Amino acid sequence: MKKFLLNKQVRLKHDDANDKFYAFCVETGDHFTLNKTGYFILNHLKEEKNLNEIVTLLLEEMIVDKQAVLTDTIHFLELSEKNGIIASKNS
Amino acid sequence: MLDDHLNEFNYEEEFYFQWHITNGCNLRCKHCYHADYLNDSVQLNQLLQIGNHLCDAAQKWGKKASFSITGGEPFTNPDNIFSLLELLESRDADKIDILTNGTLLTDSIIHKLKKYKKLRRLQLSLEGLKETNDKIRGVNSYNRTIEAIDNLKKHGLIVSIMMTVGKHNMDEVIPLAEELAKHDVDVFIIDRFIPEGQSSELTEWVLSQEEIKKVYSRAYEYFIKTLKPRFLLYRTLFCLLNPDDPHIGAICSVGNNALTIMPNGDVLPCRRLPIKIGNLFETTLYDIWYMSPFLWEIRNPEKLKGKCNHCEYIPICRGCRAVAYALQGDYLAGDPQCWKEK
Numbered sequence: 001m002k003k004f005l006l007n008k009q010v011r012l013k014h015d016d017a018n019d020k021f022y023a024f025c026v027e028t029g030d031h032f033t034l035n036k037t038g039y040f041i042l043n044h045l046k047e048e049k050n051l052n053e054i055v056t057l058l059l060e061e062m063i064v065d066k067q068a069v070l071t072d073t074i075h076f077l078e079l080s081e082k083n084g085i086i087a088s089k090n091s
Numbered sequence: 092m093l094d095d096h097l098n099e100f101n102y103e104e105e106f107y108f109q110w111h112i113t114n115g116c117n118l119r120c121k122h123c124y125h126a127d128y129l130n131d132s133v134q135l136n137q138l139l140q141i142g143n144h145l146c147d148a149a150q151k152w153g154k155k156a157s158f159s160i161t162g163g164e165p166f167t168n169p170d171n172i173f174s175l176l177e178l179l180e181s182r183d184a185d186k187i188d189i190l191t192n193g194t195l196l197t198d199s200i201i202h203k204l205k206k207y208k209k210l211r212r213l214q215l216s217l218e219g220l221k222e223t224n225d226k227i228r229g230v231n232s233y234n235r236t237i238e239a240i241d242n243l244k245k246h247g248l249i250v251s252i253m254m255t256v257g258k259h260n261m262d263e264v265i266p267l268a269e270e271l272a273k274h275d276v277d278v279f280i281i282d283r284f285i286p287e288g289q290s291s292e293l294t295e296w297v298l299s300q301e302e303i304k305k306v307y308s309r310a311y312e313y314f315i316k317t318l319k320p321r322f323l324l325y326r327t328l329f330c331l332l333n334p335d336d337p338h339i340g341a342i343c344s345v346g347n348n349a350l351t352i353m354p355n356g357d358v359l360p361c362r363r364l365p366i367k368i369g370n371l372f373e374t375t376l377y378d379i380w381y382m383s384p385f386l387w388e389i390r391n392p393e394k395l396k397g398k399c400n401h402c403e404y405i406p407i408c409r410g411c412r413a414v415a416y417a418l419q420g421d422y423l424a425g426d427p428q429c430w431k432e433k
Contacts (some may be wrong), residue, residue: 011382017391026378029151 001052003091004077006045010085014039023085032085037062038076045086051077105185106154107349108145109161109362112138112171114354116163118192121227122218122255122296124288124363128163133354133372135171139178141352141371146182148376154348155185159214163354166195176207186211190253193239194232201246212249212278215239219254219263220270227259240274249277252320257284257296261306265313272319279320281310283428285363285417297418300430307332311339327411330404331431343409346390350380360385363413364422389422397425404431 006012009027012034014020021039023032034042037058044057051073058069080086116128133141149156158179165172172189179187186209193215204210218224221233228236243250252271256264268279283303286294298306307324311332314322330340344361351359356371358379368386369379380386388394389412392405399410410426418427 011378013382013387015387017387017393022381024377024381026375026381029148029375029377031381 001050109351113163115167122290161190214251219260251278276320304430399425
């Protein structure tokens with residue numbers, strides 16, 4: 001199963017003052033605004049995880065429909081990979 | 092009142108870099124914010140590398156890159172200046188100012204400067220009329236600066252003069268402005284004296300709240316009635332004189348749209364706020380701008396203390412963080428020279 005990892009050049013930031021969440025690539029300067037869940041996922045991807053592990057973490061954290069979490073997480077991971085925030089490899 | 096096209100304050104669209112390319116200087120001004128004059132400049136290829144990076148960053152952020160290139164005295168190495176001008180022109184920098192003491196500007200240098208379209212103006216400094224100026228900047232420096240002004244104007248270049256104002260020269264702001272008008276100086280800038288670097292012991296020069304109010308009020312009156320030289324009043328506290336006039340006052344740029352680069356690559360939030368927040372030979376500007384805890388803290392207006400805390404002028408002022416740091420030892424403290432009653 002595919003494993004995901006936060007790109008080494010990406011830094012995560014929670015701006016407490018405005019309760020906003022960001023991912024910054026300190027190499028290219030690209031910057032992304034996240035929601036709380038996106039930040040939660042990326043923060044856990046500082047260590048390699050597969051889709052099931054991420055979904056399990058999310059379900060532990062919030063009361064939501066499992067299928068919806070799965071669909072949204074797949075979409076978020078695809079988008080994050082496309083934008084160079086995370087990388088994946090087959091384990 | 093000024094036409095809108097003369098309004099230079101472009102907070103939303105611009106990113107400003109004050110870039111000190113050398114510490115080396117041929118003068119020893121009493122009030123200088125430099126702590127030493129060791130010429131620890133980096134090599135030209137490293138300067139160009141930094142220049143490219145700064146342009147990349149401004150472009151990435153969708154901002155116009157505005158540069159003040161200075162030192163020390165930047166013309167101690169004219170080859171470096173001209174190489175940088177070539178680079179910044181080719182990288183489509185929005186505007187470039189050179190901050191110089193003017194004493195090394197030969198005819199040949201001035202002639203070469205004329206070809207750079209992005210070179211907005213040369214900024215020289217005077218600290219009052221001749222006697223006062225020469226006590227601070229050295230014997231005969233007033234005459235040398237006036238000569239440099241006349242020479243630059245003769246070649247059609249735009250000239251601004253910076254005056255750092257304290258108790259020692261506060262009564263000479265308007266007389267100097269009148270004198271500069273005779274020499275066709277385009278722009279006159281005044282800034283508050285801050286005791287740091289060479290001048291850290293000169294605390295007796297610091298203006299009181301009432302004195303700064305008086306100086307700023309006189310400058311504003313002059314600004315309204317004459318356009319020659321044009322006063323640039325984009326500084327914190329000026330908004331107190333007329334909050335509805337968009338041509339005066341400015342929010343402190345620290346953490347918002349400006350950074351200072353030192354000769355060794357160190358990055359400061361402002362040249363007058365000597366707190367290192369990174370080094371461009373160790374990390375990227377992006378890393379510094381996005382992740383510096385200092386910058387995140389200072390961006391948060393809730394953190395401001397004293398008079399600045401919850402002041403209604405926070406969106407257009409924030410007080411000067413460098414003055415707060417120099418005089419109170421706390422960059423989040425209320426601006427100690429603010430005359431507004433809380």
